[in-house]
Amino acid sequence: MALTEFGVNHPMAVRLWAKRAMAETFAETWINRFVGDNQNSIIERKMPGNKGAGDRITFALRARLKGLGVRGDRTLEGNEEKLSYNTDTLIIDQLRNAVRSKGHMSEERVPFNIRADAKDSLVDWWANRMDTAAFIQLSGSPVVENEEVPGTFSIASLEETGMNPVFQPSATRMVLANPAAANESALTSSDTFTLGMIDRAVAKAKTTRPLMRPVRLGGEEVFVVVLHPYQVAQLRADNSAGSWKDIQMATLAGGDIKRNPLMTGAVGYYNGCIIHESNNIPVASTAAGVILPNVRRAVLLGAQAGVIGFGSDTPSADVEASFRWKEKYFDYDNELGVSLGGIFGLKKTRYMDADIETGAINTASGVDFATITLSSYSPSVA
Numbered sequence: 184m185a186l187t188e189f190g191v192n193h194p195m196a197v198r199l200w201a202k203r204a205m206a207e208t209f210a211e212t213w214i215n216r217f218v219g220d221n222q223n224s225i226i227e228r229k230m231p232g233n234k235g236a237g238d239r240i241t242f243a244l245r246a247r248l249k250g251l252g253v254r255g256d257r258t259l260e261g262n263e264e265k266l267s268y269n270t271d272t273l274i275i276d277q278l279r280n281a282v283r284s285k286g287h288m289s290e291e292r293v294p295f296n297i298r299a300d301a302k303d304s305l306v307d308w309w310a311n312r313m314d315t316a317a318f319i320q321l322s323g324s325p326v327v328e329n330e331e332v333p334g335t336f337s338i339a340s341l342e343e344t345g346m347n348p349v350f351q352p353s354a355t356r357m358v359l360a361n362p363a364a365a366n367e368s369a370l371t372s373s374d375t376f377t378l379g380m381i382d383r384a385v386a387k388a389k390t391t392r393p394l395m396r397p398v399r400l401g402g403e404e405v406f407v408v409v410l411h412p413y414q415v416a417q418l419r420a421d422n423s424a425g426s427w428k429d430i431q432m433a434t435l436a437g438g439d440i441k442r443n444p445l446m447t448g449a450v451g452y453y454n455g456c457i458i459h460e461s462n463n464i465p466v467a468s469t470a471a472g473v474i475l476p477n478v479r480r481a482v483l484l485g486a487q488a489g490v491i492g493f494g495s496d497t498p499s500a501d502v503e504a505s506f507r508w509k510e511k512y513f514d515y516d517n518e519l520g521v522s523l524g525g526i527f528g529l530k531k532t533r534y535m536d537a538d539i540e541t542g543a544i545n546t547a548s549g550v551d552f553a554t555i556t557l558s559s560y561s562p563s564v565a
Contacts, residue, residue, distance in 0.1 A: 201508035204302050204309075204523055211310035213461055214317045216447050217407070218491060224397055225407055225445075225484050226317065226529075229273065229492035230505075240273045240492045244532055244552050245396070263429075269534050271552070276346040278556055279524030280308050281509075286517045298510075301521035313491070313529065318409070318463040320531040321554050322480040325349040326465045334563060336466060336474050345491075345529030350487030351470050352480075352549040353533075355391050358384045360559035367467045367478050367558045376414040376481070377425060377558035378453060384408070384483040384555045386455050395485035395532070395553045397440045397455070400445060407445060408456045411464035411479040413561040415450060427451075430458065456483065467558055477562040485553035487532055494526035 217225035250264040282301045326337040360374035361432040388395040397404040418427045430451030451458045493505035506525035533549035
């Protein structure tokens with residue numbers, strides 16, 4: 184059977200490879216299991232269309248209903264509860280990367296193979312960029328680790344933070360391994376990660392106003408906790424009663440929750456929390472930009488903890504319209520270059536105007552909407 188081969192930058196090739204690359208990018212991201220198109224998602228996806236680089240997407244954050252309801256035959260009309268919303272804004276901008284072949288003599292490959300290799304490399308790059316940005320935003324710590332020199336860190340650039348500024352955790356949305364510690368800088372080697380930290384974070388989520396909305400799965404209400412492997416190692420090393428063994432024994436009884444994507448890759452379940460681990464959890468940093476290399480900042484997440492948005496120059500609300508695949512020959516058609524760019528943004532959600540519970544006006548930077556950080560002294564494992 185003959186195969187149709189499209190020339191470089193042919194419209195059909197551009198469309199095909201852009202669509203294929205972005206479909207694979209989302210499949211490859213670690214955060215993909217948390218992304219959805221409704222307000223019950225950990226990270227809500229916004230696809231407004233007609234939004235270009237440098238634009239902003241305004242979206243609603245829905246609060247929990249708090250009324251008593253109406254009992255019996257008492258009149259409901261006139262006693263309805265008002266839906267409470269708060270708004271936040273996401274910046275989207277263009278981000279691109281490209282690869283380039285070494286030339287016909289060194290490559291000895293046809294354009295199709297170069298395209299395939301380019302796609303694989305650019306998909307991996309985009310997936311890593313989205314995962315890195317997600318946990319930088321959710322943790323409120325704009326720190327990246329040097330892949331070439333493990334254990335060394337630097338402050339992230341805007342390209343690494345989802346095209347949006349990063350805000351430190353709200354004071355009421357933080358849990359420290361040592362409750363008596365003044366801040367993360369005061370944590371010491373004895374302040375390791377424990378299940379008690381999850382207990383305190385859940386209590387904050389349920390009692391600190393404005394209340395966090397859990398995610399509803401198969402009739403259950405759950406939060407998601409994401410730990411760094413060093414923090415998971417500390418839990419595994421704890422053999423005392425009420426520790427790691429309890430996580431393994433707390434199986435989910437029945438229902439559809441086990442088959443939900445949020446359970447994919449989970450390491451356990453504890454106190455209404457699905458527990459995951461990811462090496463994308465960054466080390467902590469202070470508001471002044473001081474990096475704390477031995478302190479990891481895990482996160483407890485509720486519904487609408489984050490938002491990811493995509494823009495395009497057309498009315499289409501399709502991801503394909505947000506990303507562009509470009510091909511170009513160099514050096515008298517001896518070298519082929521391929522780029523994959525997109526208009527996107529990602530951020531942690533925050534209250535940016537009146538508090539939805541009290542009506543009080545917040546500060547300019549807002550208050551975290553559905554994220555609690557859990558900080559412990561969790562250095563690298565020798």
